[in-house]
Amino acid sequence: MAASTPIPTIYLGAIVHSTSLTTLEICPNAAIGVDSSGMIAFIEKENVSTISDVQFLQNPQNQTTWSHARIITLHGHGFFFPGFIDTHNHAPQHPNTGLFGKTTLLDWLQTYTFPMEASFSDLARAKRIYQNFVGRTLSHGTTTCAYYATIHVPATNLLADICLQRGQRALVGRVCMDSELSPEDYRDASVSSSVADSVASIAYIRSIDEAGAIVRPIVTPRFAPSCTSECLRAMGAVAKRHQVFVQTHISENKSEVELVKTLFPLSRDYAHVYDSHGILGERTILAHAVHLTPQERATILARKAKISHCPASNTAITSGCCPVRSLLDEGHTIGLGTDVSGGFSPSILENVRQAIWVSRHLSLQTGKEADKLSTEEALYLATRGGAKVVGLEGKVGGFEVGMEWDAQMVKLGEVDEAEDRFESGPVDIFGWESWSEMVEKWVYSGDDRNTVAVWVRGRLVHRTGRFEGSGEV
Structure with missing residues (x-):
């Protein structure tokens, strides 16, 4: 697929990224706003379940720019991870x-x-x-x-x-x-x-x-x-x-x-x-x-x-x-x-x-x-x-304000009690796993079937049928 033109977008869901060589930050309920240049404009790392919870949007000065932003919500077991x-x-x-x-x-x-x-x-x-x-x-x-x-x-x-x-x-x-x-x-x-x-x-x-x-x-x-x-x-x-x-x-x-x-x-x-x-x-x-x-x-x-x-x-x-x-x-x-x-x-x-x-x-x-x-x-x-x-330190590789949105949406499979369903990929989530355990399951068992969407500088460059942001083509 050809890459799409970026527009202001707010991503809702869990985010996971490295903050140091030994530290992996996991935020289960976060929001990241990416502007039309593909740059991260704001991040809220706690207590965001819906768009109404985003404190950044409560400021009238921000509403003009972001009132028509696309909203992409990651449902179910999954997270946004750097590309x-x-x-x-x-x-x-x-x-x-x-x-x-x-x-x-x-x-x-x-x-x-x-x-x-x-x-x-x-x-x-x-x-x-x-x-x-x-x-x-x-x-x-x-x-x-x-x-x-x-x-x-x-x-x-x-x-x-x-x-x-x-x-x-x-x-x-x-x-x-x-x-x-x-x-x-x-x-x-x-x-x-x-x-x-x-x-x-x-x-x-x-x-x-x-x-x-x-x-x-x-x-x-x-x-x-x-x-x-x-x-x-x-x-x-x-x-x-x-x-x-x-x-x-x-x-x-x-x-x-x-x-x-x-x-x-x-x-x-x-x-x-x-x-x-x-x-x-x-x-x-x-x-x-x-x-x-x-x-x-x-x-x-x-x-x-x-x-x-x-x-x-x-x-x-x-x-x-x-x-x-x-x-x-x-x-x-x-x-x-x-x-x-x-x-x-x-x-x-x-x-x-x-x-x-x-x-x-x-x-x-x-x-x-x-x-x-x-x-x-x-x-x-x-x-x-x-x-x-590759000389891109501070620009990509993590999620911080001022960095560019190079990211992948990772979705993990939810075990259905009624039947065996494996089209969602090789990682089975039963619901009792902690967030760190879900990430480890992805690291040791995951593959490209779990990567349902990919962005570079805010542009959608890859998607699968499991990606729910249907407004992007």
Whole structure:
């Protein structure tokens, strides 16, 4: 569906969001007013059952603006939750989701990834896949996504067009890869062509969204083994000159780390490769970071670079267990990534679960209880943590006056005593659960069937038949 034009709207119902890394605020009877720009104008967190209970509207000065506002009430068991932020996703790999098989990273790239991405020279094929995938991610409540595209400028620009049309916030990057380790039929012809194509895509994306309100360009050197030293240095310069974010991979698995040592013998470690080529900085997103040394962790922290934790992918391709809890303790900024198609699901909610499971497996290995992530911490990474990673801190990821309304309506199933009814999704609510227990049931059992509506900047960008705000189309 195309995104709707926002009008002043008041949302009534329970709201749930992270207020800190360890605190999840749950307000069962709340009201949030969102103005026509998509910004939260007021919040009342207690004792709101109907629109007549909203104290903000009792002020005559507010009645003029809000007297004709749309009212959306969340009935039954459910809540409004911030939109998810996916900090690492390979959009062209969507058709390969679930096909990692028995391969490890480097074999998987050659067997599945590069052939699929190379086929995006066919723009009709790219359109079919990208349209489907942007819709798919929105259906899972993902309101912001950092996308890797392919080396093709037209297909990369097409992905940006689709995100803008659908209303999904996105960082869209043309992939840069010029080394001999890349397939001969799928690599940049030269460093100069890589620079020219990257700049062309940056210029196009800025031409369709000059302010970067929805879609922004991002420089995307695939990872160190795919790029020559000259290409890495050039991409660092492009990012600095055009003031854009950079995304790449680091220390995903041990064989990759060893390969980087061979390819860049003058660098002391993987992080130093990026640092010495001008890639690391506060606008850098590093995916995976599973096998970082203490020195690398210190370098990344000093440069204020950000980390995208991709737990489902790290398990699927047997890359390892990223020590997220200790990275957080050191002060690293971390969000979650699906890493489709190394990851088997486009759902950040699934990766919330996987992040918790991975931390518990790590705890089993180390014997340290402190390695475990809590439910609250994982939800923070999926929202406010991700917002920090993609440069949207204070704008999205939570519900506060002045923030933009990037949100999902979550509805849970109510058990009917008369018959079994499962069309409302996999979460069964019996009525005796506390609010925190209902949220936990959603975290550990929920899926896209529970996400019945999604908004970005106040615009409805996804809905299902269970959404009762029928005035929005």
